[in-house]
Amino acid sequence: MKSKEHRPPIWADRFLEWYCxxxxxxxxxxxxxxxxxxxxxxxxxxxAKLLFIWDVFIFLRPYTFRGNRRVSFFFMFRNYFKSxxxxxxxxxxxxxxxxxxxxxxxxxxxxxxxxxxxxxKFDKHYDKADRIYxxxxxxxxxxxxxxxxxxxxxxxxxxxxxxxxxxESVGIVKMRGKTIVSHDGKSFPEELxxxxxxxxxxxxxxxxISGDPTTALSKPRSIVLTxxxxxxxxxxxxxxxxxxxxxxxxxxxxxIIKNPPSHSDLIFDGLLSTDKxxxxxxxxxxxxxxxxxxxxxxxxxxxxxxxxxxxxxxxxSAETGTTFSYQMELxxxxxxxxxxxxxxxxxxxSSAYVFTVIALFILCxxxxxxxxxxxxxxxxxxxxxxxxxxxxxxxxxxxxxQLTESLLLTATSLIFAICLSALLLPLINRTTGKExxxxxxFSLSFLPIVLFIMLAxxxxxxxxxxxxxxSLNPLDALNGTYRIVSKKWLRSSLVVVQFTACIIxxxxxxxxxxxxxxxxxxxxxxxxxxxxxxDIPNDPSLFQLMPDVKxxxxxxxxVRKSSLAGYNSVPTSDMDIDTYEVDTNNGxxxxxxxxxxxxxxxxxxxxxxxVEGRNITxxxxxxxxxxxxxxxxxxxxxxxxxxxxxxxGEGTREYTIVGVVKDxxxxxxxxxxxxxxxHGSNSSPEKLMVKVDKIDFEKIGIMEKIWKxxxxxxxxxxxxxDTYFNNQYKSEKAIQTILLWFSxxxxxxxxxxxxxxxxxxxxQRTKEFxxxxxxxxGPISISSLIAKQFxxxxxxxxxxxxxxxxxxxxxxxxxxxxxxxxxxxxxxxxILIILAIAFLSMCYHMFKAVHxxxxxxxxxx
Amino acid sequence: MKGxxxxxxxxxxxxxxxxxxxxxxxxxxxxxxNRITKRKVIFPVVHSALNxxxxxxxxxxxxxxxxxxxxxxxxxxFTISAGGKKALLRVKAQRDELWSLIPKVVFKNx
Numbered sequence: 001m002k003s004k005e006h007r008p009p010i011w012a013d014r015f016l017e018w019y020c021x022x023x024x025x026x027x028x029x030x031x032x033x034x035x036x037x038x039x040x041x042x043x044x045x046x047x048a049k050l051l052f053i054w055d056v057f058i059f060l061r062p063y064t065f066r067g068n069r070r071v072s073f074f075f076m077f078r079n080y081f082k083s084x085x086x087x088x089x090x091x092x093x094x095x096x097x098x099x100x101x102x103x104x105x106x107x108x109x110x111x112x113x114x115x116x117x118x119x120x121k122f123d124k125h126y127d128k129a130d131r132i133y134x135x136x137x138x139x140x141x142x143x144x145x146x147x148x149x150x151x152x153x154x155x156x157x158x159x160x161x162x163x164x165x166x167x168e169s170v171g172i173v174k175m176r177g178k179t180i181v182s183h184d185g186k187s188f189p190e191e192l193x194x195x196x197x198x199x200x201x202x203x204x205x206x207x208x209i210s211g212d213p214t215t216a217l218s219k220p221r222s223i224v225l226t227x228x229x230x231x232x233x234x235x236x237x238x239x240x241x242x243x244x245x246x247x248x249x250x251x252x253x254x255x256i257i258k259n260p261p262s263h264s265d266l267i268f269d270g271l272l273s274t275d276k277x278x279x280x281x282x283x284x285x286x287x288x289x290x291x292x293x294x295x296x297x298x299x300x301x302x303x304x305x306x307x308x309x310x311x312x313x314x315x316x317s318a319e320t321g322t323t324f325s326y327q328m329e330l331x332x333x334x335x336x337x338x339x340x341x342x343x344x345x346x347x348x349x350s351s352a353y354v355f356t357v358i359a360l361f362i363l364c365x366x367x368x369x370x371x372x373x374x375x376x377x378x379x380x381x382x383x384x385x386x387x388x389x390x391x392x393x394x395x396x397x398x399x400x401x402q403l404t405e406s407l408l409l410t411a412t413s414l415i416f417a418i419c420l421s422a423l424l425l426p427l428i429n430r431t432t433g434k435e436x437x438x439x440x441x442f443s444l445s446f447l448p449i450v451l452f453i454m455l456a457x458x459x460x461x462x463x464x465x466x467x468x469x470x471s472l473n474p475l476d477a478l479n480g481t482y483r484i485v486s487k488k489w490l491r492s493s494l495v496v497v498q499f500t501a502c503i504i505x506x507x508x509x510x511x512x513x514x515x516x517x518x519x520x521x522x523x524x525x526x527x528x529x530x531x532x533x534x535d536i537p538n539d540p541s542l543f544q545l546m547p548d549v550k551x552x553x554x555x556x557x558x559v560r561k562s563s564l565a566g567y568n569s570v571p572t573s574d575m576d577i578d579t580y581e582v583d584t585n586n587g588x589x590x591x592x593x594x595x596x597x598x599x600x601x602x603x604x605x606x607x608x609x610x611v612e613g614r615n616i617t618x619x620x621x622x623x624x625x626x627x628x629x630x631x632x633x634x635x636x637x638x639x640x641x642x643x644x645x646x647x648x649g650e651g652t653r654e655y656t657i658v659g660v661v662k663d664x665x666x667x668x669x670x671x672x673x674x675x676x677x678x679h680g681s682n683s684s685p686e687k688l689m690v691k692v693d694k695i696d697f698e699k700i701g702i703m704e705k706i707w708k709x710x711x712x713x714x715x716x717x718x719x720x721x722d723t724y725f726n727n728q729y730k731s732e733k734a735i736q737t738i739l740l741w742f743s744x745x746x747x748x749x750x751x752x753x754x755x756x757x758x759x760x761x762x763x764q765r766t767k768e769f770x771x772x773x774x775x776x777x778g779p780i781s782i783s784s785l786i787a788k789q790f791x792x793x794x795x796x797x798x799x800x801x802x803x804x805x806x807x808x809x810x811x812x813x814x815x816x817x818x819x820x821x822x823x824x825x826x827x828x829x830x831i832l833i834i835l836a837i838a839f840l841s842m843c844y845h846m847f848k849a850v851h852x853x854x855x856x857x858x859x860x861x
Numbered sequence: 862m863k864g865x866x867x868x869x870x871x872x873x874x875x876x877x878x879x880x881x882x883x884x885x886x887x888x889x890x891x892x893x894x895n896r897i898t899k900r901k902v903i904f905p906v907v908h909s910a911l912n913x914x915x916x917x918x919x920x921x922x923x924x925x926x927x928x929x930x931x932x933x934x935x936x937x938x939f940t941i942s943a944g945g946k947k948a949l950l951r952v953k954a955q956r957d958e959l960w961s962l963i964p965k966v967v968f969k970n971x
Binding site for chain 2: 027028029030031033034035037038055058061063165782811
């Protein structure tokens, strides 16, 4: 035992040395060590250590404290704590109203902060995140300006060659649609596969479980899997060195990395190596990331991008009628950047702002509640502080005592709130589609939130009553001449603040609801009900089978119609853009247009209206795919009188226009309808759409059987058109849900406060009501006495809230191409609801005041 | 102005200091009181009582007698001062006088 002599905890020893008066230290420390040694002899070490710590704290007394004459403040805490505890437990109703309000609001605040923290963490986990930039392309054409997340696949290598400050570049491209992955009899369609150049791991750092980042992707047909994916296909086997079938080709597993955190835009399950050195040899476009040698190299690099663009893209752009320019953005800014075509899912900065504002509102409402309720009971406290003052307490001590009380309250509520938000976390995750874990509560980034809450509520809200009571003249306080009434303006304005926040939230909720309704319920110009969208495997050898599958589906009794759609041609997808030669009144131009490829049933399936001309027919498809339809917007833009006389040229091909369809909202209502070319083509279908009467499992079973007959090893996976459609409005829906919940929260908290206030104001006026009743006042005049002042304050709040919420809602609505107009009802309805709820929360006390025995009331006080 | 009165507990502590003579330091005193009075007196209380007694001038202390189990730190060894002795005697005299004044009859009935 000699080598490992047990010592008491060093920090406790240090603490003792810190606080203990030097004249006592030598002996006391010795004593405690001696006790420690004795305890080790008779019992467990942990126990001895704990008891040592206990001893150190027990000896934290005035007489042992360094310079002990000046530290009464420090030791008064015990007393403050006691008196705070007593006064809080004396006013159980008030205390529980305050704690309930604070708990609810703090947990709201915590949840929203977790969300916002998670949003702001996006892609910051990469070691070199501050030097990684993404290069994107801006297309200018006469018809539109489009931002796309892609760039020329040669750009990366070019930049690296031209500029020494570019240390590394990587091109990555997501695998189109769903790819069937199989191993050892297990087969699933996978969406999150990327083809990346071998430089990928020199730029992006990941946590490796096995494999070597420097060589993992250097050979063709290699794949690096995430842990999740590896478990799915290999179970307990060792995946490294095994082969896995990706869309018909065998790949060698060369690495396993930990699942990337959910706060990343680049979510993938597997990274595939390229077949050649550069992606550019097999694809024209890809997403390009570059890594600078130093973070400062990025300054002014845009000019060099322009140069590169001129050098490599200009010859091409002259040909296509569009001009290109490159833009770059820091990796960590990508999440909140502008939405681009073919981009990864975006964060919504405005959602984050909206949520933060809501969180602060809620916190503010609860603070106000607290201030209000503690003011209201300060009469009793004034007597206490009066006595303290007479006994010699300094104002600073009175303040310290009050702050102790508010910190105690805040801490209690905080503990409750953490429990509550832990319970609510799954709900928030579901609404926002995030994966925030419970462990977050114990992480370092959570600490500032807790500190903020403690400071904001404990000190900010607590200091109002503290300053007030500490400034009182003790004699007045004892006489009771200082009534709470003297601070009525303050109390009133606090109520106004509180209800202003409530009403703003309510009005915004109403407006957001109406807007989301407009987005989801108004007619997009096509029928999206009861349509199954079946994924077609991305395998050209299977494409020729698809018309047969489609025909067999069409013959089923419960199927009304089915149709094949080509690349990104199902409504809600990002449409392809190509350049066409068109004739206008001023001659022939090259123009870039959105286009989709569909078969003869597409228009009927979606019930898209035909303005003139005819639909694409089966014959068109069988011939040479040279017929197209266009939408009204295109005709209008080109100013064509006779659209059927026009042809569209693309490269060497020429298309004849056979029909004009009514404008429909291919994309969400965020955007207005753009010109569109509808190709008749079924040569490379991506989705098979089936319109059915009332879907059920049996019918799906029947369809799956047919599917297996043709494509026996390909899984039958589908999604409802509705789901695609609603996914476009995910962020609006999230705002809607959160606003709804939090405006209710705000109302509940505010009404808790109102309830408490009314309780106090009626109890102060008990005598008055008694006299009034004896003199003949009826129930209505009594209750109106109580209700009038509060309802007037809420009315004032409504007047303040209306313009603020109008401004906020207008700002939010500005980003929609189609939006509701804000009308009177958006304001009136929420205000009426709040008035009604506020009135209800006062009812109990009005009832008590009206029905109390008048004689008893007069004897009151 | 601090009182120079000797409290009941302080009296115990002071007596224990006397009993232990050369070895009177806080832990030993606590043990001694516990042993004789069968009370559960805790160490911090004795420590602060000793401190009070020294302030009142009833005990004197000096450092000494370091041991290994104390991490080589000295003990504060207490001895009864002249004032302490006087106070103890005064208390004892008061007690004796009070005892002598109780009529014998009282104990017969108890």
